[in-house]
Each structure stands twice: as C-alpha cells, then as structure tokens.
Amino acid sequence: MRLDKFLSESTPFSRKEIKSLAGKGKISVNGTIIRKSDVQVTENDTIEVNGEKISYRKFIYLMMNKPAGYLSATWDAKDPVVVDLLPDEYKHYEPFPAGRLDKDTEGLLLLTNDGQFDHAVTSPRKNVFKRYFARLDHPAEQEDIKAFQSGMDLGDFIAKPARLEITENPCEVFVEVAEGKFHQVKRMCEKTGKNVIYLKRISIGDLQLDPELPSGKVRELTAEEIAAFMK
Ligand code: URA
Numbered sequence: 042m043r044l045d046k047f048l049s050e051s052t053p054f055s056r057k058e059i060k061s062l063a064g065k066g067k068i069s070v071n072g073t074i075i076r077k078s079d080v081q082v083t084e085n086d087t088i089e090v091n092g093e094k095i096s097y098r099k100f101i102y103l104m105m106n107k108p109a110g111y112l113s114a115t116w117d118a119k120d121p122v123v124v125d126l127l128p129d130e131y132k133h134y135e136p137f138p139a140g141r142l143d144k145d146t147e148g149l150l151l152l153t154n155d156g157q158f159d160h161a162v163t164s165p166r167k168n169v170f171k172r173y174f175a176r177l178d179h180p181a182e183q184e185d186i187k188a189f190q191s192g193m194d195l196g197d198f199i200a201k202p203a204r205l206e207i208t209e210n211p212c213e214v215f216v217e218v219a220e221g222k223f224h225q226v227k228r229m230c231e232k233t234g235k236n237v238i239y240l241k242r243i244s245i246g247d248l249q250l251d252p253e254l255p256s257g258k259v260r261e262l263t264a265e266e267i268a269a270f271m272k
Contacts, residue, residue: 044070044088045078051098052090053133067091100155101134102262103127106254107150113141123150126257139163140171140221140245148173148242149250152259161270162245165201165220169246169270173216173226176239180211185233189216195228203229215243246270 044063045056054062056078062068063078069089070082082088084097107113107123114122115137123138136152139159151162161167189205204217216226227237243250248266 042082043078044068044075044080044082047082047088047097048078048090048095049133051095053129054090062090100158101131101136101153102155102158102267103131103136103152103259104248104251104254104262104266105150105152105259106250106256107142107147108256109145109147112144113138113150120144123152127152127259131259142242143224143227143240146240146242147256149245149248150242151245151248151262158267158270163221168219170204170217170219171221171242172244173218174241174243175214175216175226175230175237177212177214177230177235178238179235181205181207181214181233181235182211183207185235188233189229193229193232195222195225195232198222200225200229 045059048054048059048068049056059068060078063076066074066076067090068075068078070080071087088095105123105126108126110121111126112120112122115124115135116122124132124136127136134154136154137159139151139153139162142148142150153159162169186205186207189203192202193200200222201219203219204215206215208214216229218225218229222228226240230237247269248262251260254260
C-alpha cells in the first residue's frame, strides 16, 4: 500500500501532515530517508517517523469501564458521549461502541472500528450472553427466575430465554441476556414489578470487565480476547 495510507491508518497523522513530514526528511523506510509519501510499502518494511518505529494497524479494539452520564454514541448534540473519554491516541481510528449501554448504565462497553468484530459481539444470532448486576427497588422473587427463563413477552418482542440470579440481598440480582434490545434488562425487571435503580454490565460472553480498569478509562483488548469473539 502507499506509505501515506499505511501511516494515516497507524498514527494520528493526516495524509497532509505525512506529506509534510516526508518533505522535512522525518520519515524513513528500511533506514533510508524518503521525501515522498506516495511510495509503496508493505507490512514487512521498517518504517520510522521522527525516529520512532511504526507498526501497521488498521483496527482497534477497546474495553471501556463506562461511567453513568455518557451516551453510547460517537456524537451527540446535547449529551457527552463515550468517545469523548478516549485518549487522543485512539481517536483517529474512529472507534464506535459495539453494542450500547443506556446513559445511566455503567460497566463493560467495547469500542472498535472493525465491523466484523461489532457483528460478532452484537448479533443476537451469535448468542453471546451479556451479564449485568442490577439493584432493584423491590426484592426479586423465586417465581421471577422462571419468568426470565420462559421468554418474556415485552409487547414489541418476545425476549429470548434469559437468566436471573438472586443474591443474598434479594434487591441485588444478576441478569444474563443473549440479545441487546433497547432497555431490555430494565424492561424485563419492570415486567416482574421491579424497577432497576442501578445497572452495571460486568461481562460479555467470557470477557469480564477488567477489575483494574477505573471508571471512565479504556484498555486495549488482548489478541486472545479478540480471537475469542471472532471464532
Ligand atoms: N439493558 C438495559 O435496560 N439497559 C442497558 O443499558 C443494558 C441492558
């Protein structure tokens, strides 16, 4: 591919900036300074900008510990969005949320610019269970477990069988759903007569929210974590 494509996909530099850097002799390919940014390179070439080696990277995969108060979106006219929380080094990849959490929901949110990965995470056909911790305004009851399991009728759709686990404090529950319809967990709880007063996603499939990740921060997924969704 062209050098300027390679670098604009792998660094925050625009093609215009890359042209200018090349003109100033700041870019080398396999140790030779190049002055034109339209030369052809491959992933096997050693490319340096300002003396720093650049590895080719097109896609980005991030785990965020989403705080309440942010929309799961890339832009909004009124409210802050999760992309606002990203460090600058990731913004040029233009990541978007793979699945959504409500504005007031916290926890595990994935962001990527890879459409295939987004599909693997969000498609209901992939049957990836998302696990949530919920605090309710009234205690959950044993009969609610059956209601969650039996494919709840939510008016506009019938939910796939879901799991409800009641903890020692019956106002605190874990809910697992294999799809991600709008307000799904809240609506399922409401159907059993309880309102969700706090909601946090703690896992997607086998991927747990990293307990070391502070609220509002991101970390890159490991190669194994990415592969687990793509298989
Ligand atoms: N279900 C909800 O009701 N809200 C979320 O944010 C996620 C799942």
